């Protein structure tokens with residue numbers, strides 16, 4: 001049962017590390033090098049290990065605790081023949097840990113773990129504990145060896161969300177804290193030479209104040225009593241690969257990282273913003289939304305939403321849509337237009353989601369560079385659904401010529417209407433029409449339908465959040481989301 005699960009996290013199955021050192025190499029598959037977080041204070045455990053002599057089951061209580069720095073302290077009392085070396089290695093899979101906490105059995109050990117504020121999985125970085133929105137204060141993962149073993153080395157692959165840091169503690173009941181420190185997005189391997197400490201159990205404690213933490217794998221090199229029933233297995237990954245004598249031919253393609261719960265501009269592939277948020281009242285100051293002359297209102301708004309608006313390179317919009325189109329009800333997911341798909345917040349070149357021009361490309365002429373990257377017009381869309389729309393205009397019920405944007409329970413009719421109103425206001429060459437296929441290269445519609453949809457499907461929280469966030473990238477707002485009532489004044 002666990003065998004099936006553990007394959008999920010493997011980047012590369014390590015060759016059995018029988019002869020070689022457990023020197024897993026800490027570098028990401030992408031090439032960013034990482035430091036070994038070797039214990040700079042490796043003497044910390046030595047004074048503690050005296051306590052281990054009180055363990056009941058052990059036959060080696062006479063260990064000279066104060067002198068464990070000599071790496072042969074164990075074998076003096078216990079000839080090699082009484083112990084056998086085993087390597088325990090396990091890479092965590094997606095299904096191993098449950099948010100509610102519990103136990104799981106893997107490779108000969110039963111692990112106990114605490115509940116999590118957030119549980120996720122990243123193919124590259126491993127099991128995710130906590131998120132930026134739901135940080136994990138303290139989390140314990142522990143196992144009981146069922147007998148006293150000599151721990152020779154410990155290697156734990158840890159990471160945080162990009163830019164974050166978190167702390168770890170490694171301890172046993174008999175020795176107390178063996179090692180502690182911090183780790184970050186660039187420090188992946190906590191690697192400790194444990195100098196044969198005697199232990200009956202093992203606990204890893206992780207804590208973060210504000211970031212997600214990732215646990216990829218644990219590798220323990222142990223000497224266990226020859227008569228022990230323990231039969232440990234090593235299925236750890238070779239992280240980074242290449243430096244361990246492997247020929248590299250087993251390198252697997254790396255899935256894009258899943259960063260659920262962690263959509264923050266400037267992090268995890270999400271674009272940095274250019275503008276600070278602005279209150280609508282401030283943005284529109286001086287504009288009278290109650291005036292009855294639609295032409296004047298349209299002209300004033302056209303100026304306002306063009307002034308200071310940043311032209312965005314279409315290629316760069318993917319990294320922005322991850323933020324602008326984040327679901328309100330399911331934070332950490334992208335909310336797809338037309339069908340309400342919830343999609344992973346990673347740009348994978350259109351495989352999962354792509355960019356839908358609500359006002360189609362072929363229906364705008366002129367300054368295409370500006371129009372093409374206008375975030376207000378672009379919506380993230382499930383790649384499957386986008387192809388069905390083409391460049392059709394919108395109308396009730398679909399036809400060969402028109403598209404009905406309401407194929408799910410969610411209502412997208414008002415959304416598309418307000419985007420079209422914005423486009424026809426900002427770009428004065430464009431027009432909304434009752435017959436949008438005449439002068440197709442500048443026309444969209446159907447106007448009367450869009451005006452009705454604007455009323456029938458009022459502005460949602462998602463549209464408001466999106467409008468606020470687009471401002472932060474592009475420096476302008478969609479007035480028809482802030483003031484849907486003006487659509488009739490301007491276009492009816």
Ligand SMILES: [Ca+2]
Pocket residue numbers: 411412413414415457458460
């Ligand atoms: Ca809606």
